[in-house]
Amino acid sequence: MRHFDLVIIGSGSGNSLLDERFDGWNVAIVDKGIGPNDAYGGTCLNVGCIPTKMFVHTADVAAGPAAGERLGVDLELRGVRWREIRDRIFERIDTISAGGRHYRAEESPNVTLFTGVATFSGVKRLTVETEGGPETITADRFVIAAGGRPDLPDLPGLLDVPYWTSDTVMRLDELPRRMIIMGTGFVGAEFAHVFSSLGVEVTLVGRSGVALRAEDADIAERFTEIATRKWDVRLNRHATSVERDGDGIVLHLDGPDGAESVPGDALLVATGRRPNADLLDAPAGGIELTADGKVKVDSTQRASVEGVWALGDVSSHFELKHVANHEMRVVQHNLLHPDDPIESDHRFVPHAVFSAPQIAAVGLTEEQARRRGIDHVVSTQDYAAVAYGWAMEDTTGFAKLLADPRTGLILGAHIIGPQAPTVIQPLIQAMHFGLDARSMAKGQYWIHPAMPELVENALLNLPLD
Numbered sequence: 001m002r003h004f005d006l007v008i009i010g011s012g013s014g015n016s017l018l019d020e021r022f023d024g025w026n027v028a029i030v031d032k033g034i035g036p037n038d039a040y041g042g043t044c045l046n047v048g049c050i051p052t053k054m055f056v057h058t059a060d061v062a063a064g065p066a067a068g069e070r071l072g073v074d075l076e077l078r079g080v081r082w083r084e085i086r087d088r089i090f091e092r093i094d095t096i097s098a099g100g101r102h103y104r105a106e107e108s109p110n111v112t113l114f115t116g117v118a119t120f121s122g123v124k125r126l127t128v129e130t131e132g133g134p135e136t137i138t139a140d141r142f143v144i145a146a147g148g149r150p151d152l153p154d155l156p157g158l159l160d161v162p163y164w165t166s167d168t169v170m171r172l173d174e175l176p177r178r179m180i181i182m183g184t185g186f187v188g189a190e191f192a193h194v195f196s197s198l199g200v201e202v203t204l205v206g207r208s209g210v211a212l213r214a215e216d217a218d219i220a221e222r223f224t225e226i227a228t229r230k231w232d233v234r235l236n237r238h239a240t241s242v243e244r245d246g247d248g249i250v251l252h253l254d255g256p257d258g259a260e261s262v263p264g265d266a267l268l269v270a271t272g273r274r275p276n277a278d279l280l281d282a283p284a285g286g287i288e289l290t291a292d293g294k295v296k297v298d299s300t301q302r303a304s305v306e307g308v309w310a311l312g313d314v315s316s317h318f319e320l321k322h323v324a325n326h327e328m329r330v331v332q333h334n335l336l337h338p339d340d341p342i343e344s345d346h347r348f349v350p351h352a353v354f355s356a357p358q359i360a361a362v363g364l365t366e367e368q369a370r371r372r373g374i375d376h377v378v379s380t381q382d383y384a385a386v387a388y389g390w391a392m393e394d395t396t397g398f399a400k401l402l403a404d405p406r407t408g409l410i411l412g413a414h415i416i417g418p419q420a421p422t423v424i425q426p427l428i429q430a431m432h433f434g435l436d437a438r439s440m441a442k443g444q445y446w447i448h449p450a451m452p453e454l455v456e457n458a459l460l461n462l463p464l465d
């Protein structure tokens with residue numbers, strides 16, 4: 001049984017933890033691989049943020065004719081070379097992933113890479129099912145960075161039909177004519193944009209009355225209106241079963257008008273993710289879980305067993321790469337400076353949905369502020385009323401801000417429209433550094449006529465003294 005100074009489970013954000021300060025440590029990284037090719041490097045690189053955004057950008061370009069039309073520019077989408085798109089994206093990603101694995105396996109003298117599913121077989125004791133058989137290892141310290149995986153709904157017939165998840169759908173051999181997407185969250189909204197822009201007829205199925213229901217209600221409602229114009233959006237639906245129909249499938253739904261059936265050529269299941277703590281059998285390692293099955297950590301990312309830390313999707317409320325990276329840096333510090341631990345900062349976690357339109361948000365929604373009894377004022381600003389919004393002929397985008405009426409500090413920011421994930425960044429900065437709305441609006445130049453004038457005007461619209 002080999003003993004290490006540190007064992008890291010997971011090659012996503014966990015892989016980034018090791019820098020030159022750990023050169024003197026005897027470290028093991030354990031990873032089972034991810035996606036259809038058991039790739040190294042975790043979700044974001046292989047089946048998450050990075051490939052999806054490469055497809056999203058391609059989809060944005062393919063959506064050019066619709067954008068051109070309202071500007072008086074007639075464009076035509078002559079074709080989509082799906083396999084070339086797919087191979088361009090994955091040749092790049094697979095090369096990076098293989099390079100990462102090679103670096104850890106061959107070029108990191110103090111690191112031993114174990115490939116296989118790891119399961120706790122005791123406190124600070126792990127058994128890895130490697131190709132050569134089970135190997136049991138122990139360590140003084142463990143970092144659990146095992147992420148999560150797509151969660152499948154309990155839908156009769158699902159396991160008897162071909163279905164796709166975010167782990168597999170980007171490697172389709174052919175674009176289907178019709179795709180049914182179950183789930184109207186991040187993954188559903190982004191893939192609906194990708195596939196519909198590339199010519200697939202998309203049906204989006206959701207349980208509640210709006211898509212992206214976790215967003216501020218005004219944003220979710222606007223997104224739903226726009227989505228309904230482009231896709232066959234079926235909300236307030238409960239999926240009752242799915243079955244094969246020739247080469248395709250039929251999804252049976254129950255909705256406000258009773259039972260209905262949706263035919264499709266491919267089914268993408270995008271109904272959320274579950275943490276991988278169960279694969280690890282974390283309780284066998286004495287590690288406490290939360291009610292939703294995540295590894296329970298304190299504000300310094302420490303798990304319930306001394307010397308065990310966790311970060312990212314396996315333990316975090318936020319399933320976002322920038323949060324996993326932040327928590328990784330906190331764990332890194334706390335491993336190196338156990339007597340001077342630091343805490344994760346989860347006060348102002350932003351997110352973006354790279355659909356069409358794009359959405360970005362940080363802080364409180366109006367509903368949260370109301371529910372929590374937090375005194376607030378609200379302002380909105382349409383893209384259509386700022387110069388760059390005119391240039392784009394945008395008619396649907398807007399920014400919505402919430403601020404504290406006494407201090408002018410920003411409590412929440414929500415943007416739907418072109419470049420939203422970029423345009424929101426100064427608001428994230430203001431919240432982090434305690435800049436009030438008036439000082440922010442009036443104390444600096446705003447480049448004219450750039451899109452951030454949307455933010456300037458939204459700030460000026462806040463009813464503050």
Ligand SMILES: Cc1cc2nc3c(=O)[nH]c(=O)nc-3n(C[C@H](O)[C@H](O)[C@H](O)COP(=O)(O)OP(=O)(O)OC[C@H]3O[C@@H](n4cnc5c(N)ncnc54)[C@H](O)[C@@H]3O)c2cc1C
Pocket residue numbers: 009010011012013014030031032033034040041042043044045047048049050052053116117118119145146147148166187276279280311312313314318319320321322323324
């Ligand atoms: C389709 C999609 C798009 C996304 N887009 C974005 C985005 O645009 N922006 C954003 O911020 N976030 C995005 N995310 C979320 C982001 O990818 C995750 O938050 C992030 O990758 C989590 O990193 P992690 O290090 O916690 O886990 P992961 O990167 O998932 O790493 C965990 C690793 O542990 C391995 N593992 C798990 N269990 C075991 C075991 N028992 N034994 C051995 N190895 C194991 C896994 O195989 C995996 O390699 C997206 C996610 C998806 C699914």
Ligand SMILES: NC(=O)c1ccc[n+]([C@@H]2O[C@H](COP(=O)([O-])OP(=O)(O)OC[C@H]3O[C@@H](n4cnc5c(N)ncnc54)[C@H](O)[C@@H]3O)[C@@H](O)[C@H]2O)c1
Pocket residue numbers: 153154182183184185186187188190205206207212213239270271272273318319320351352353354
């Ligand atoms: N741009 C980004 O940052 C990005 C992109 C993709 C994913 N992610 C991360 O990955 C996580 C997972 O994304 P996701 O879209 O899978 O999850 P999600 O939680 O965002 O959305 C899942 C949706 O599926 C619905 N649902 C659940 N069961 C269902 C059922 N049986 N039938 C119909 N609908 C059902 C849920 O109500 C929810 O609306 C996100 O929460 C996010 O943190 C981030």
